[in-house]
Amino acid sequence: MEFQQLVTFQRVATVLSFTRAAADLNYAQSSVTNQIRNLExxxxxxLFDRLGSKIQLTDAGQRLLLHAERLLALADEARADVAGPAEPSGTLTIGTMESITSYRLPPLLELFHYRYPAVHLALRPxxxxxxxxxxxxxxxxxxxxxxxxxxxxGLDSVVLSKERLVLVAAPSFPLASAPTVTIEALRKVPVLATESGCSYRDLFEIELTAEQLTPASFLEFGTIEAIKRGVIAGLGVSLLPEITVADxxxxxxxxxxxxxxxxxxxIQLAWRRGKRLSRELQLFIDxxxxLVREESPAS
Structure with missing residues (x-):
């Protein structure tokens, strides 16, 4: 069992694709295949069950992945210790969403831009x-x-803050002058929303659809900015994170x-359980x- 075989195995086990692992490691696919066969x-x-064009880890492969992660993490620590301190660098690929990117992350992005310029943050909606x-x-x-x-x-996560949600409308909208608003009243007005799959939109839809024979009808807009413009124009109401409509x-x-x-x-920050946390990733998490907790209102 060679160290490079473990590096290759860890990448294949992560992406579950020999082709993608070869591209990530800049190897020929045949080299990746041979390394895995030699390791087995x-x-x-x-270590892998071959299911046509797909693969998945066997029980032995899952056990080896835990050891491989620890060995590779130890190798990174040794390399950093011997080489001495160096400027954090590399690319971190980050899954996020419009409301968090635009309204929660600016202080964090500014920090990395000026203090850690060699770390590239690739944000993926x-x-x-x-x-x-x-x-x-x-x-x-x-x-x-x-x-x-x-x-x-399969993930580790940390809660950063609660996200307060508010139902908003234009001041001239009929419900704006009501002393109270019921779910029955909301079922009778247009609702502007993000696409299905957004957690608070889906939860709102469940409330509107409860005990109804037909599902709630939403006017779907591509972005929060577009939703706000539609609501201001009097097209309907919308449930949004308070921070996005504060201004x-x-x-x-x-x-x-x-x-x-x-x-x-x-709001939570999550990463794959058992993943090797590079110095740069640990820095981003910390x-x-x-910063996000600092910028968030007290719960």
Whole structure:
């Protein structure tokens, strides 16, 4: 069992593709295949089940992956210790969403831009379910989630803050003058929303659809900015994170309706369980916890 074989095995086990692993490692696919076959021969066991064009780890492969992660992490520590301190560098691929990128991350992005210029943060717009999938597959290094659940199979995560949601409308909209707003009243007005798969939109849809024969009807807009413009124009109401509409509420172009969601969501930072945390990734996690929590209102 050779060290380079473990590097190759770890990458194949992460992306579950010989082709993608070869591209990531800049190897010929035949080289990756041969390394895995030689590793299996030295261990006298199969590490992958070949299912046509797909592969998955065997039980032995899953056990070896845990050891490989620890050995590779130890090698990184040894290399860093011998080489001495150096400037953090490399690329971190981050799954995120519009509301977090635009309203929570600017202080963090500014910090990395000026203090760690050799670290490239590649932000990838993604819904929560897609982010979780990409983290498990190794496509993303780390990801932001906004949903009620705080436990995710195969992932480690930390809660950064609660995200307060508010129902907004234009001041001239009929419901804006109502002393209270009921779910029955909301079923009768247009609702502007993000695409399906956004956690708070889906939870709102469940509330609107409960005990109804037909599903709730939403006007789907591509971005939060587009939603806000539509609501300001009087097209309907929308449930959004308070931070995304704070300026419009302060200026009077939007008003908060007297309706409190019977659910809440939290912002989380997640990464694949058992993943080797490089110095750069650990730095990103630590700074995110510090800055995003610092910028968030007290729960």
């Amino acid at each position: 021969a030295s261990l006298q066991t199969e 993604s819904l929560c379910a897609d982010t979780c999938r990409a983290l498990r597959q190794g496509t993303f290094d780390v990801g932001f989630l906004m949903e009620p659940d705080t436990g995710h199979a 419009e509420i302060a200026s009077g172009s939007l008003t908060v309706l007297p309706w409190t969601p019977p659910f809440e969501v939290v 700074q995110t916890i510090r």
